[in-house]
Amino acid sequence: MEDFSPSDLKTILHSKRANMYYLEYCRVMQKDGRVLYLTEAKHENQYFNIPIANTTVLLLGNGTSITQAAMRMLAQAGVLVGFCGGGSTPLHMSCEVEWFTPQSEYRPTEYLHGWLKFWFDDEQRLAAAKTFQQARIQFLEKVWNKDRELKLEGFDFNNDAIQTALSTFNKRTGDAKKQSDLLLTEAQLTKVLYRFAANNTDIKDFTRQHQSTDKANDFLNHGNYLAYGLAASCLWVLGIPHGFAVLHGKTRRGALVFDVADLVKDALVLPWAFICAKENATEQEFRQQVLRAFTDHKALDFMFETVKQVALQHYTAEAIEAQNL
Incomplete structure (x- = not known):
């Protein structure tokens, strides 16, 4: 061999x-x-x-x-x-420095070139941010409609409260004139999702706290960092630096990692954080559950597809061919 x-x-x-x-x-x-x-x-x-x-x-x-x-x-x-x-x-x-990134002189460059082609234009960067927001909802719909375990736990995409919140979200996202409008709309939707998940799992008086000792908040923090790991891996492979965010603050050097991680957090991390908190799961049990959900629903695949789509939206076939010569 x-x-x-x-x-x-x-x-x-x-x-x-x-x-x-x-x-x-x-x-x-x-x-x-x-x-x-x-x-x-x-x-x-x-x-x-x-x-x-x-x-x-x-x-x-x-x-x-x-x-x-x-x-x-x-x-x-x-x-x-x-x-x-x-x-x-x-x-x-x-x-x-948050990540040791392996060095390679032969990673693809077309994704970085395509990203920079639109990134310095405010309107095009806003359009890319809207694409990210729409993609995260599409992924949420796909996962919650497909996952039997989540359905058994009451996470129904067609719930009236969810649909009302999404209707408002979609309208405000379409009308947004700047990134801060999108962030406000995102925050409002996330509050609805937290409230829905807390009610669904009988967790009383839940408040999102990044520094907390209750299990739901701890699991949310933990799961989010796992999503950040996938996002950082996706961006490294495609050769796009973390500072070129489309939604989170341009002054935060890792902001694009947050943008990409957000694509899957609502669909996978959020519900399992509350379910595992209700079941009093250990940290290891929660981690194994989230990683299995990432694999089952091809979360990393979805990140790659979305980022590549946005990166190459203004990149011509001729430019891609020239890169490969």
């Missing part, structure tokens, strides 16, 4: 990769041409393999370390690596 080099692993499309890992209290290393993580048990050390060819994001939490050799293999396989706090939140690293 012919041997593969780590760089050959990048031939597996990132949008088709299945795994996103959060590790804590372990050591990540390279051994016999594989990337492993080592945990210290009471009587012996245990090694577990990380299938880097099928992995998009590796989050390293409390008590972790990584060797240079492992980092080299992860970079060659195109795996995004980030350091974070406990439970995968918050993301942090020295020098205000």
Whole structure:
């Protein structure tokens, strides 16, 4: 059988990769041409393999370390690596860098060129933001109408309160004259979704708090950061810097990650955060549920499709062909 080099692993499309890992209290290393993580048990050390060819994001939490050799293999396989706090939140690293991004001189450039082609025009950037907002609702409709588990938990897309809120959302989104109008409309819809989810799961007096100890808020924070990992991976693969946001503030260097993550948060993270809080699930159980939902509903695929559509909307076939010469 012919041997593969780590760089050959990048031939597996990132949008088709299945795994996103959060590790804590372990050591990540390279051994016999594989990337492993080592945990210290009471009587012996245990090694577990990380299938880097099928992995998009590796989050390293409390008590972790990584060797240079492992980092080299992860970079060659195109795996995004980030350091974070406990439970995968918050993301942090020295020098205000959130992600180690593998270096490659041969990533596609047409998506960056297409993005910049419209980004400096206020009207076109607003139109792209509206496209993102419309896409997130389409994904919400698709997921909530398809997912039997969510339906059994009462998350019905055709609920009167949801439809009324979406009708208002669609009208105000279409009428929006600037990004702040869209953000206000988004905030109003999100409040309705929170209220609907809280009532649906019998969680009393819910208030969204980013610094909180109640499970629903903790799970929302946790799930959102998992979505940020997928979004960062999508943008790295397409070669679009995180600072070129279309909706969130232009002065925030990671704002485009928030834009892309928002495509899937309402549909997947929000309902499962409340369901798992109602069931008093552990952090690990919630994480496994959300990651499974991401895979089942092809969340990363949807991010790629949406970002590529927006990036290439003003990019001619002739320009794409010229890039490939």
